Amino acid sequence: MRRRPIPEATVGRLPIYLRALLDLAESRGETNVSSDELARLAGVNAAKVRKDLSYLGSYGTRGVGYDVEYLLYQITRELGLTQDWPAAIVGIGNLGRALASYKGFSERGFRITAIFDVDESVIGEEVGGMIVRHLDELKEVVAEMGTSIGIIATPPLAAQEVADKLVDAGVKSILNFAPAVVNVPPDVTVRKVDLSIELQILSFYQQRTQAIATAREANRRLRNQHGAG
Amino acid sequence: MRRRPIPEATVGRLPIYLRALLDLAESRGETNVSSDELARLAGVNAAKVRKDLSYLGSYGTRGVGYDVEYLLYQITRELGLTQDWPAAIVGIGNLGRALASYKGFSERGFRITAIFDVDESVIGEEVGGMIVRHLDELKEVVAEMGTSIGIIATPPLAAQEVADKLVDAGVKSILNFAPAVVNVPPDVTVRKVDLSIELQILSFYQQRTQAIATAREANRRLRNQHGAG
DNA sequence: TAACGCTTGTGAGCGTAATCACAAACCGAA
DNA sequence: TTCGGTTTGTGATTACGCTCACAAGCGTTA
Secondary structure, eight states: OTTSOOOHHHHHHHHHHHHHHHHIIIIIOOSEEOHHHHHHHHTSOHHHHHHHHHTTOOOEETTTEEEHHHHHHHHHHHTTTTSOOOEEEEOOSHHHHHHHTOHHHHHTTOOEEEEEESOTTTTTOEETTEEEEEGGGHHHHHHHHTOOEEEEOSOHHHHHHHHHHHHHTTOOEEEEOSSSOOOOOTTSEEEEOOHHHHHHHHHHHHHHHHHHHHHHHHHHHHHHHHHHO | OTTSOOOHHHHHHHHHHHHHHHHIIIIIOOSEEOHHHHHHHHTSOHHHHHHHHHTTOOOEETTTEEEHHHHHHHHHHHTTTTSOOOEEEEOOSHHHHHHHTOHHHHHTTOOEEEEEESOTTTTTOEETTEEEEEGGGHHHHHHHHTOOEEEEOSOHHHHHHHHHHHHHTTOOEEEEOSSSOOOOOTTSEEEEOOHHHHHHHHHHHHHHHHHHHHHHHHHHHHHHHHHHO
């Protein structure tokens, strides 16, 4: 099965398995795990776990399960987490500051190595142990530090311009928190995290269930009335 | 076509169209837009735009396009954004603070109406114009304010417990920023935003393209050597 | 009114992802 | 070595989403 390309959907779940496995290894010291248990920890079903892992190769043992350490290593390697990918944040507002000190990044081996803004009142300030630099220095700093990931945390209007500068500086992976669509060349990967879109999606489902409940209620009343009349 | 349920994938794009339409209405004062232009603004293709919009009903005019204001209204209504959904944030660390003052929420009509933590040194503090309350007050405050959305911004270990409390308080929509899987009853919707997972996915693709580049390079050298030999 | 250019709405086809279900393989016990 | 219990790996099936391509319908012009 190996060397079929790993499906996107699977790539999205590997980090979840990774975290579950780390928990298992650290807290319980488990050496083995079944697809059933891993599925429970990851909040998916067991068949999906097995199929996902099968894309990496046959790393399980029938009748036994998967060796936690070995699987950890394989997923880590497949995700490219054996090397480190220095990241830079552009836009040091509320969100940028929070990201600069976000512990979840360093825990997964991502180092924020530089932070940028254009606001003179922010430049030179220390945030998360780093000094805020002017965006004009981006290209130079990226080259110097081998930055491979750019994180956009600017207002929406600045996002495209910042993306262009990141691309120009040679960055091939961008995580965009600005609520705006950014266009990049095909060899650059952009992922978008849009906080208010998430709320809007929640709103949709909430409204729908509420509408259903209201309709049921109306129906019930109508039936009762009819039965009574 | 109406009254087929709207596919999840479409729901996820409606907020993007919404934003594009708002931009059109505000900045250009355009009254009409074609699926082609909307597609360009949203970063998708025109057929997808048309199919997505067709789930809402036939709101376009052949040969002309869509009326911006009318479409805006329909999407807003479909997403349930005509009413407001008070939200509460639990966990006032770096991320919680940033979210509490995040302008993107209010711009899309979401109001954060209460913020919670368990750390006594944080309780009582003012963040984003609100006073941090103790998590124990959650149920009471949710009832009082009609809170419908819960935002979890705690460390991973606390996430499940907070989710349980939100569910117990009657919240049906949860946005989870903690890097942990949370389980909820089937009538509750959870959406997850996991920042380090996004970076790990970027890492995967970055590593892959880098591996390809390296392999090409090796191949090239090999061929050259062969040609020379 | 008729003809033409433009844009929507959607059926059909295709590719990807999820799920099912079971043979293959392993371990331990007898 | 054989048997029984267990769990993986994967072909087959189903569901879902995307894209294509074109008929249907609108507005405009003559």
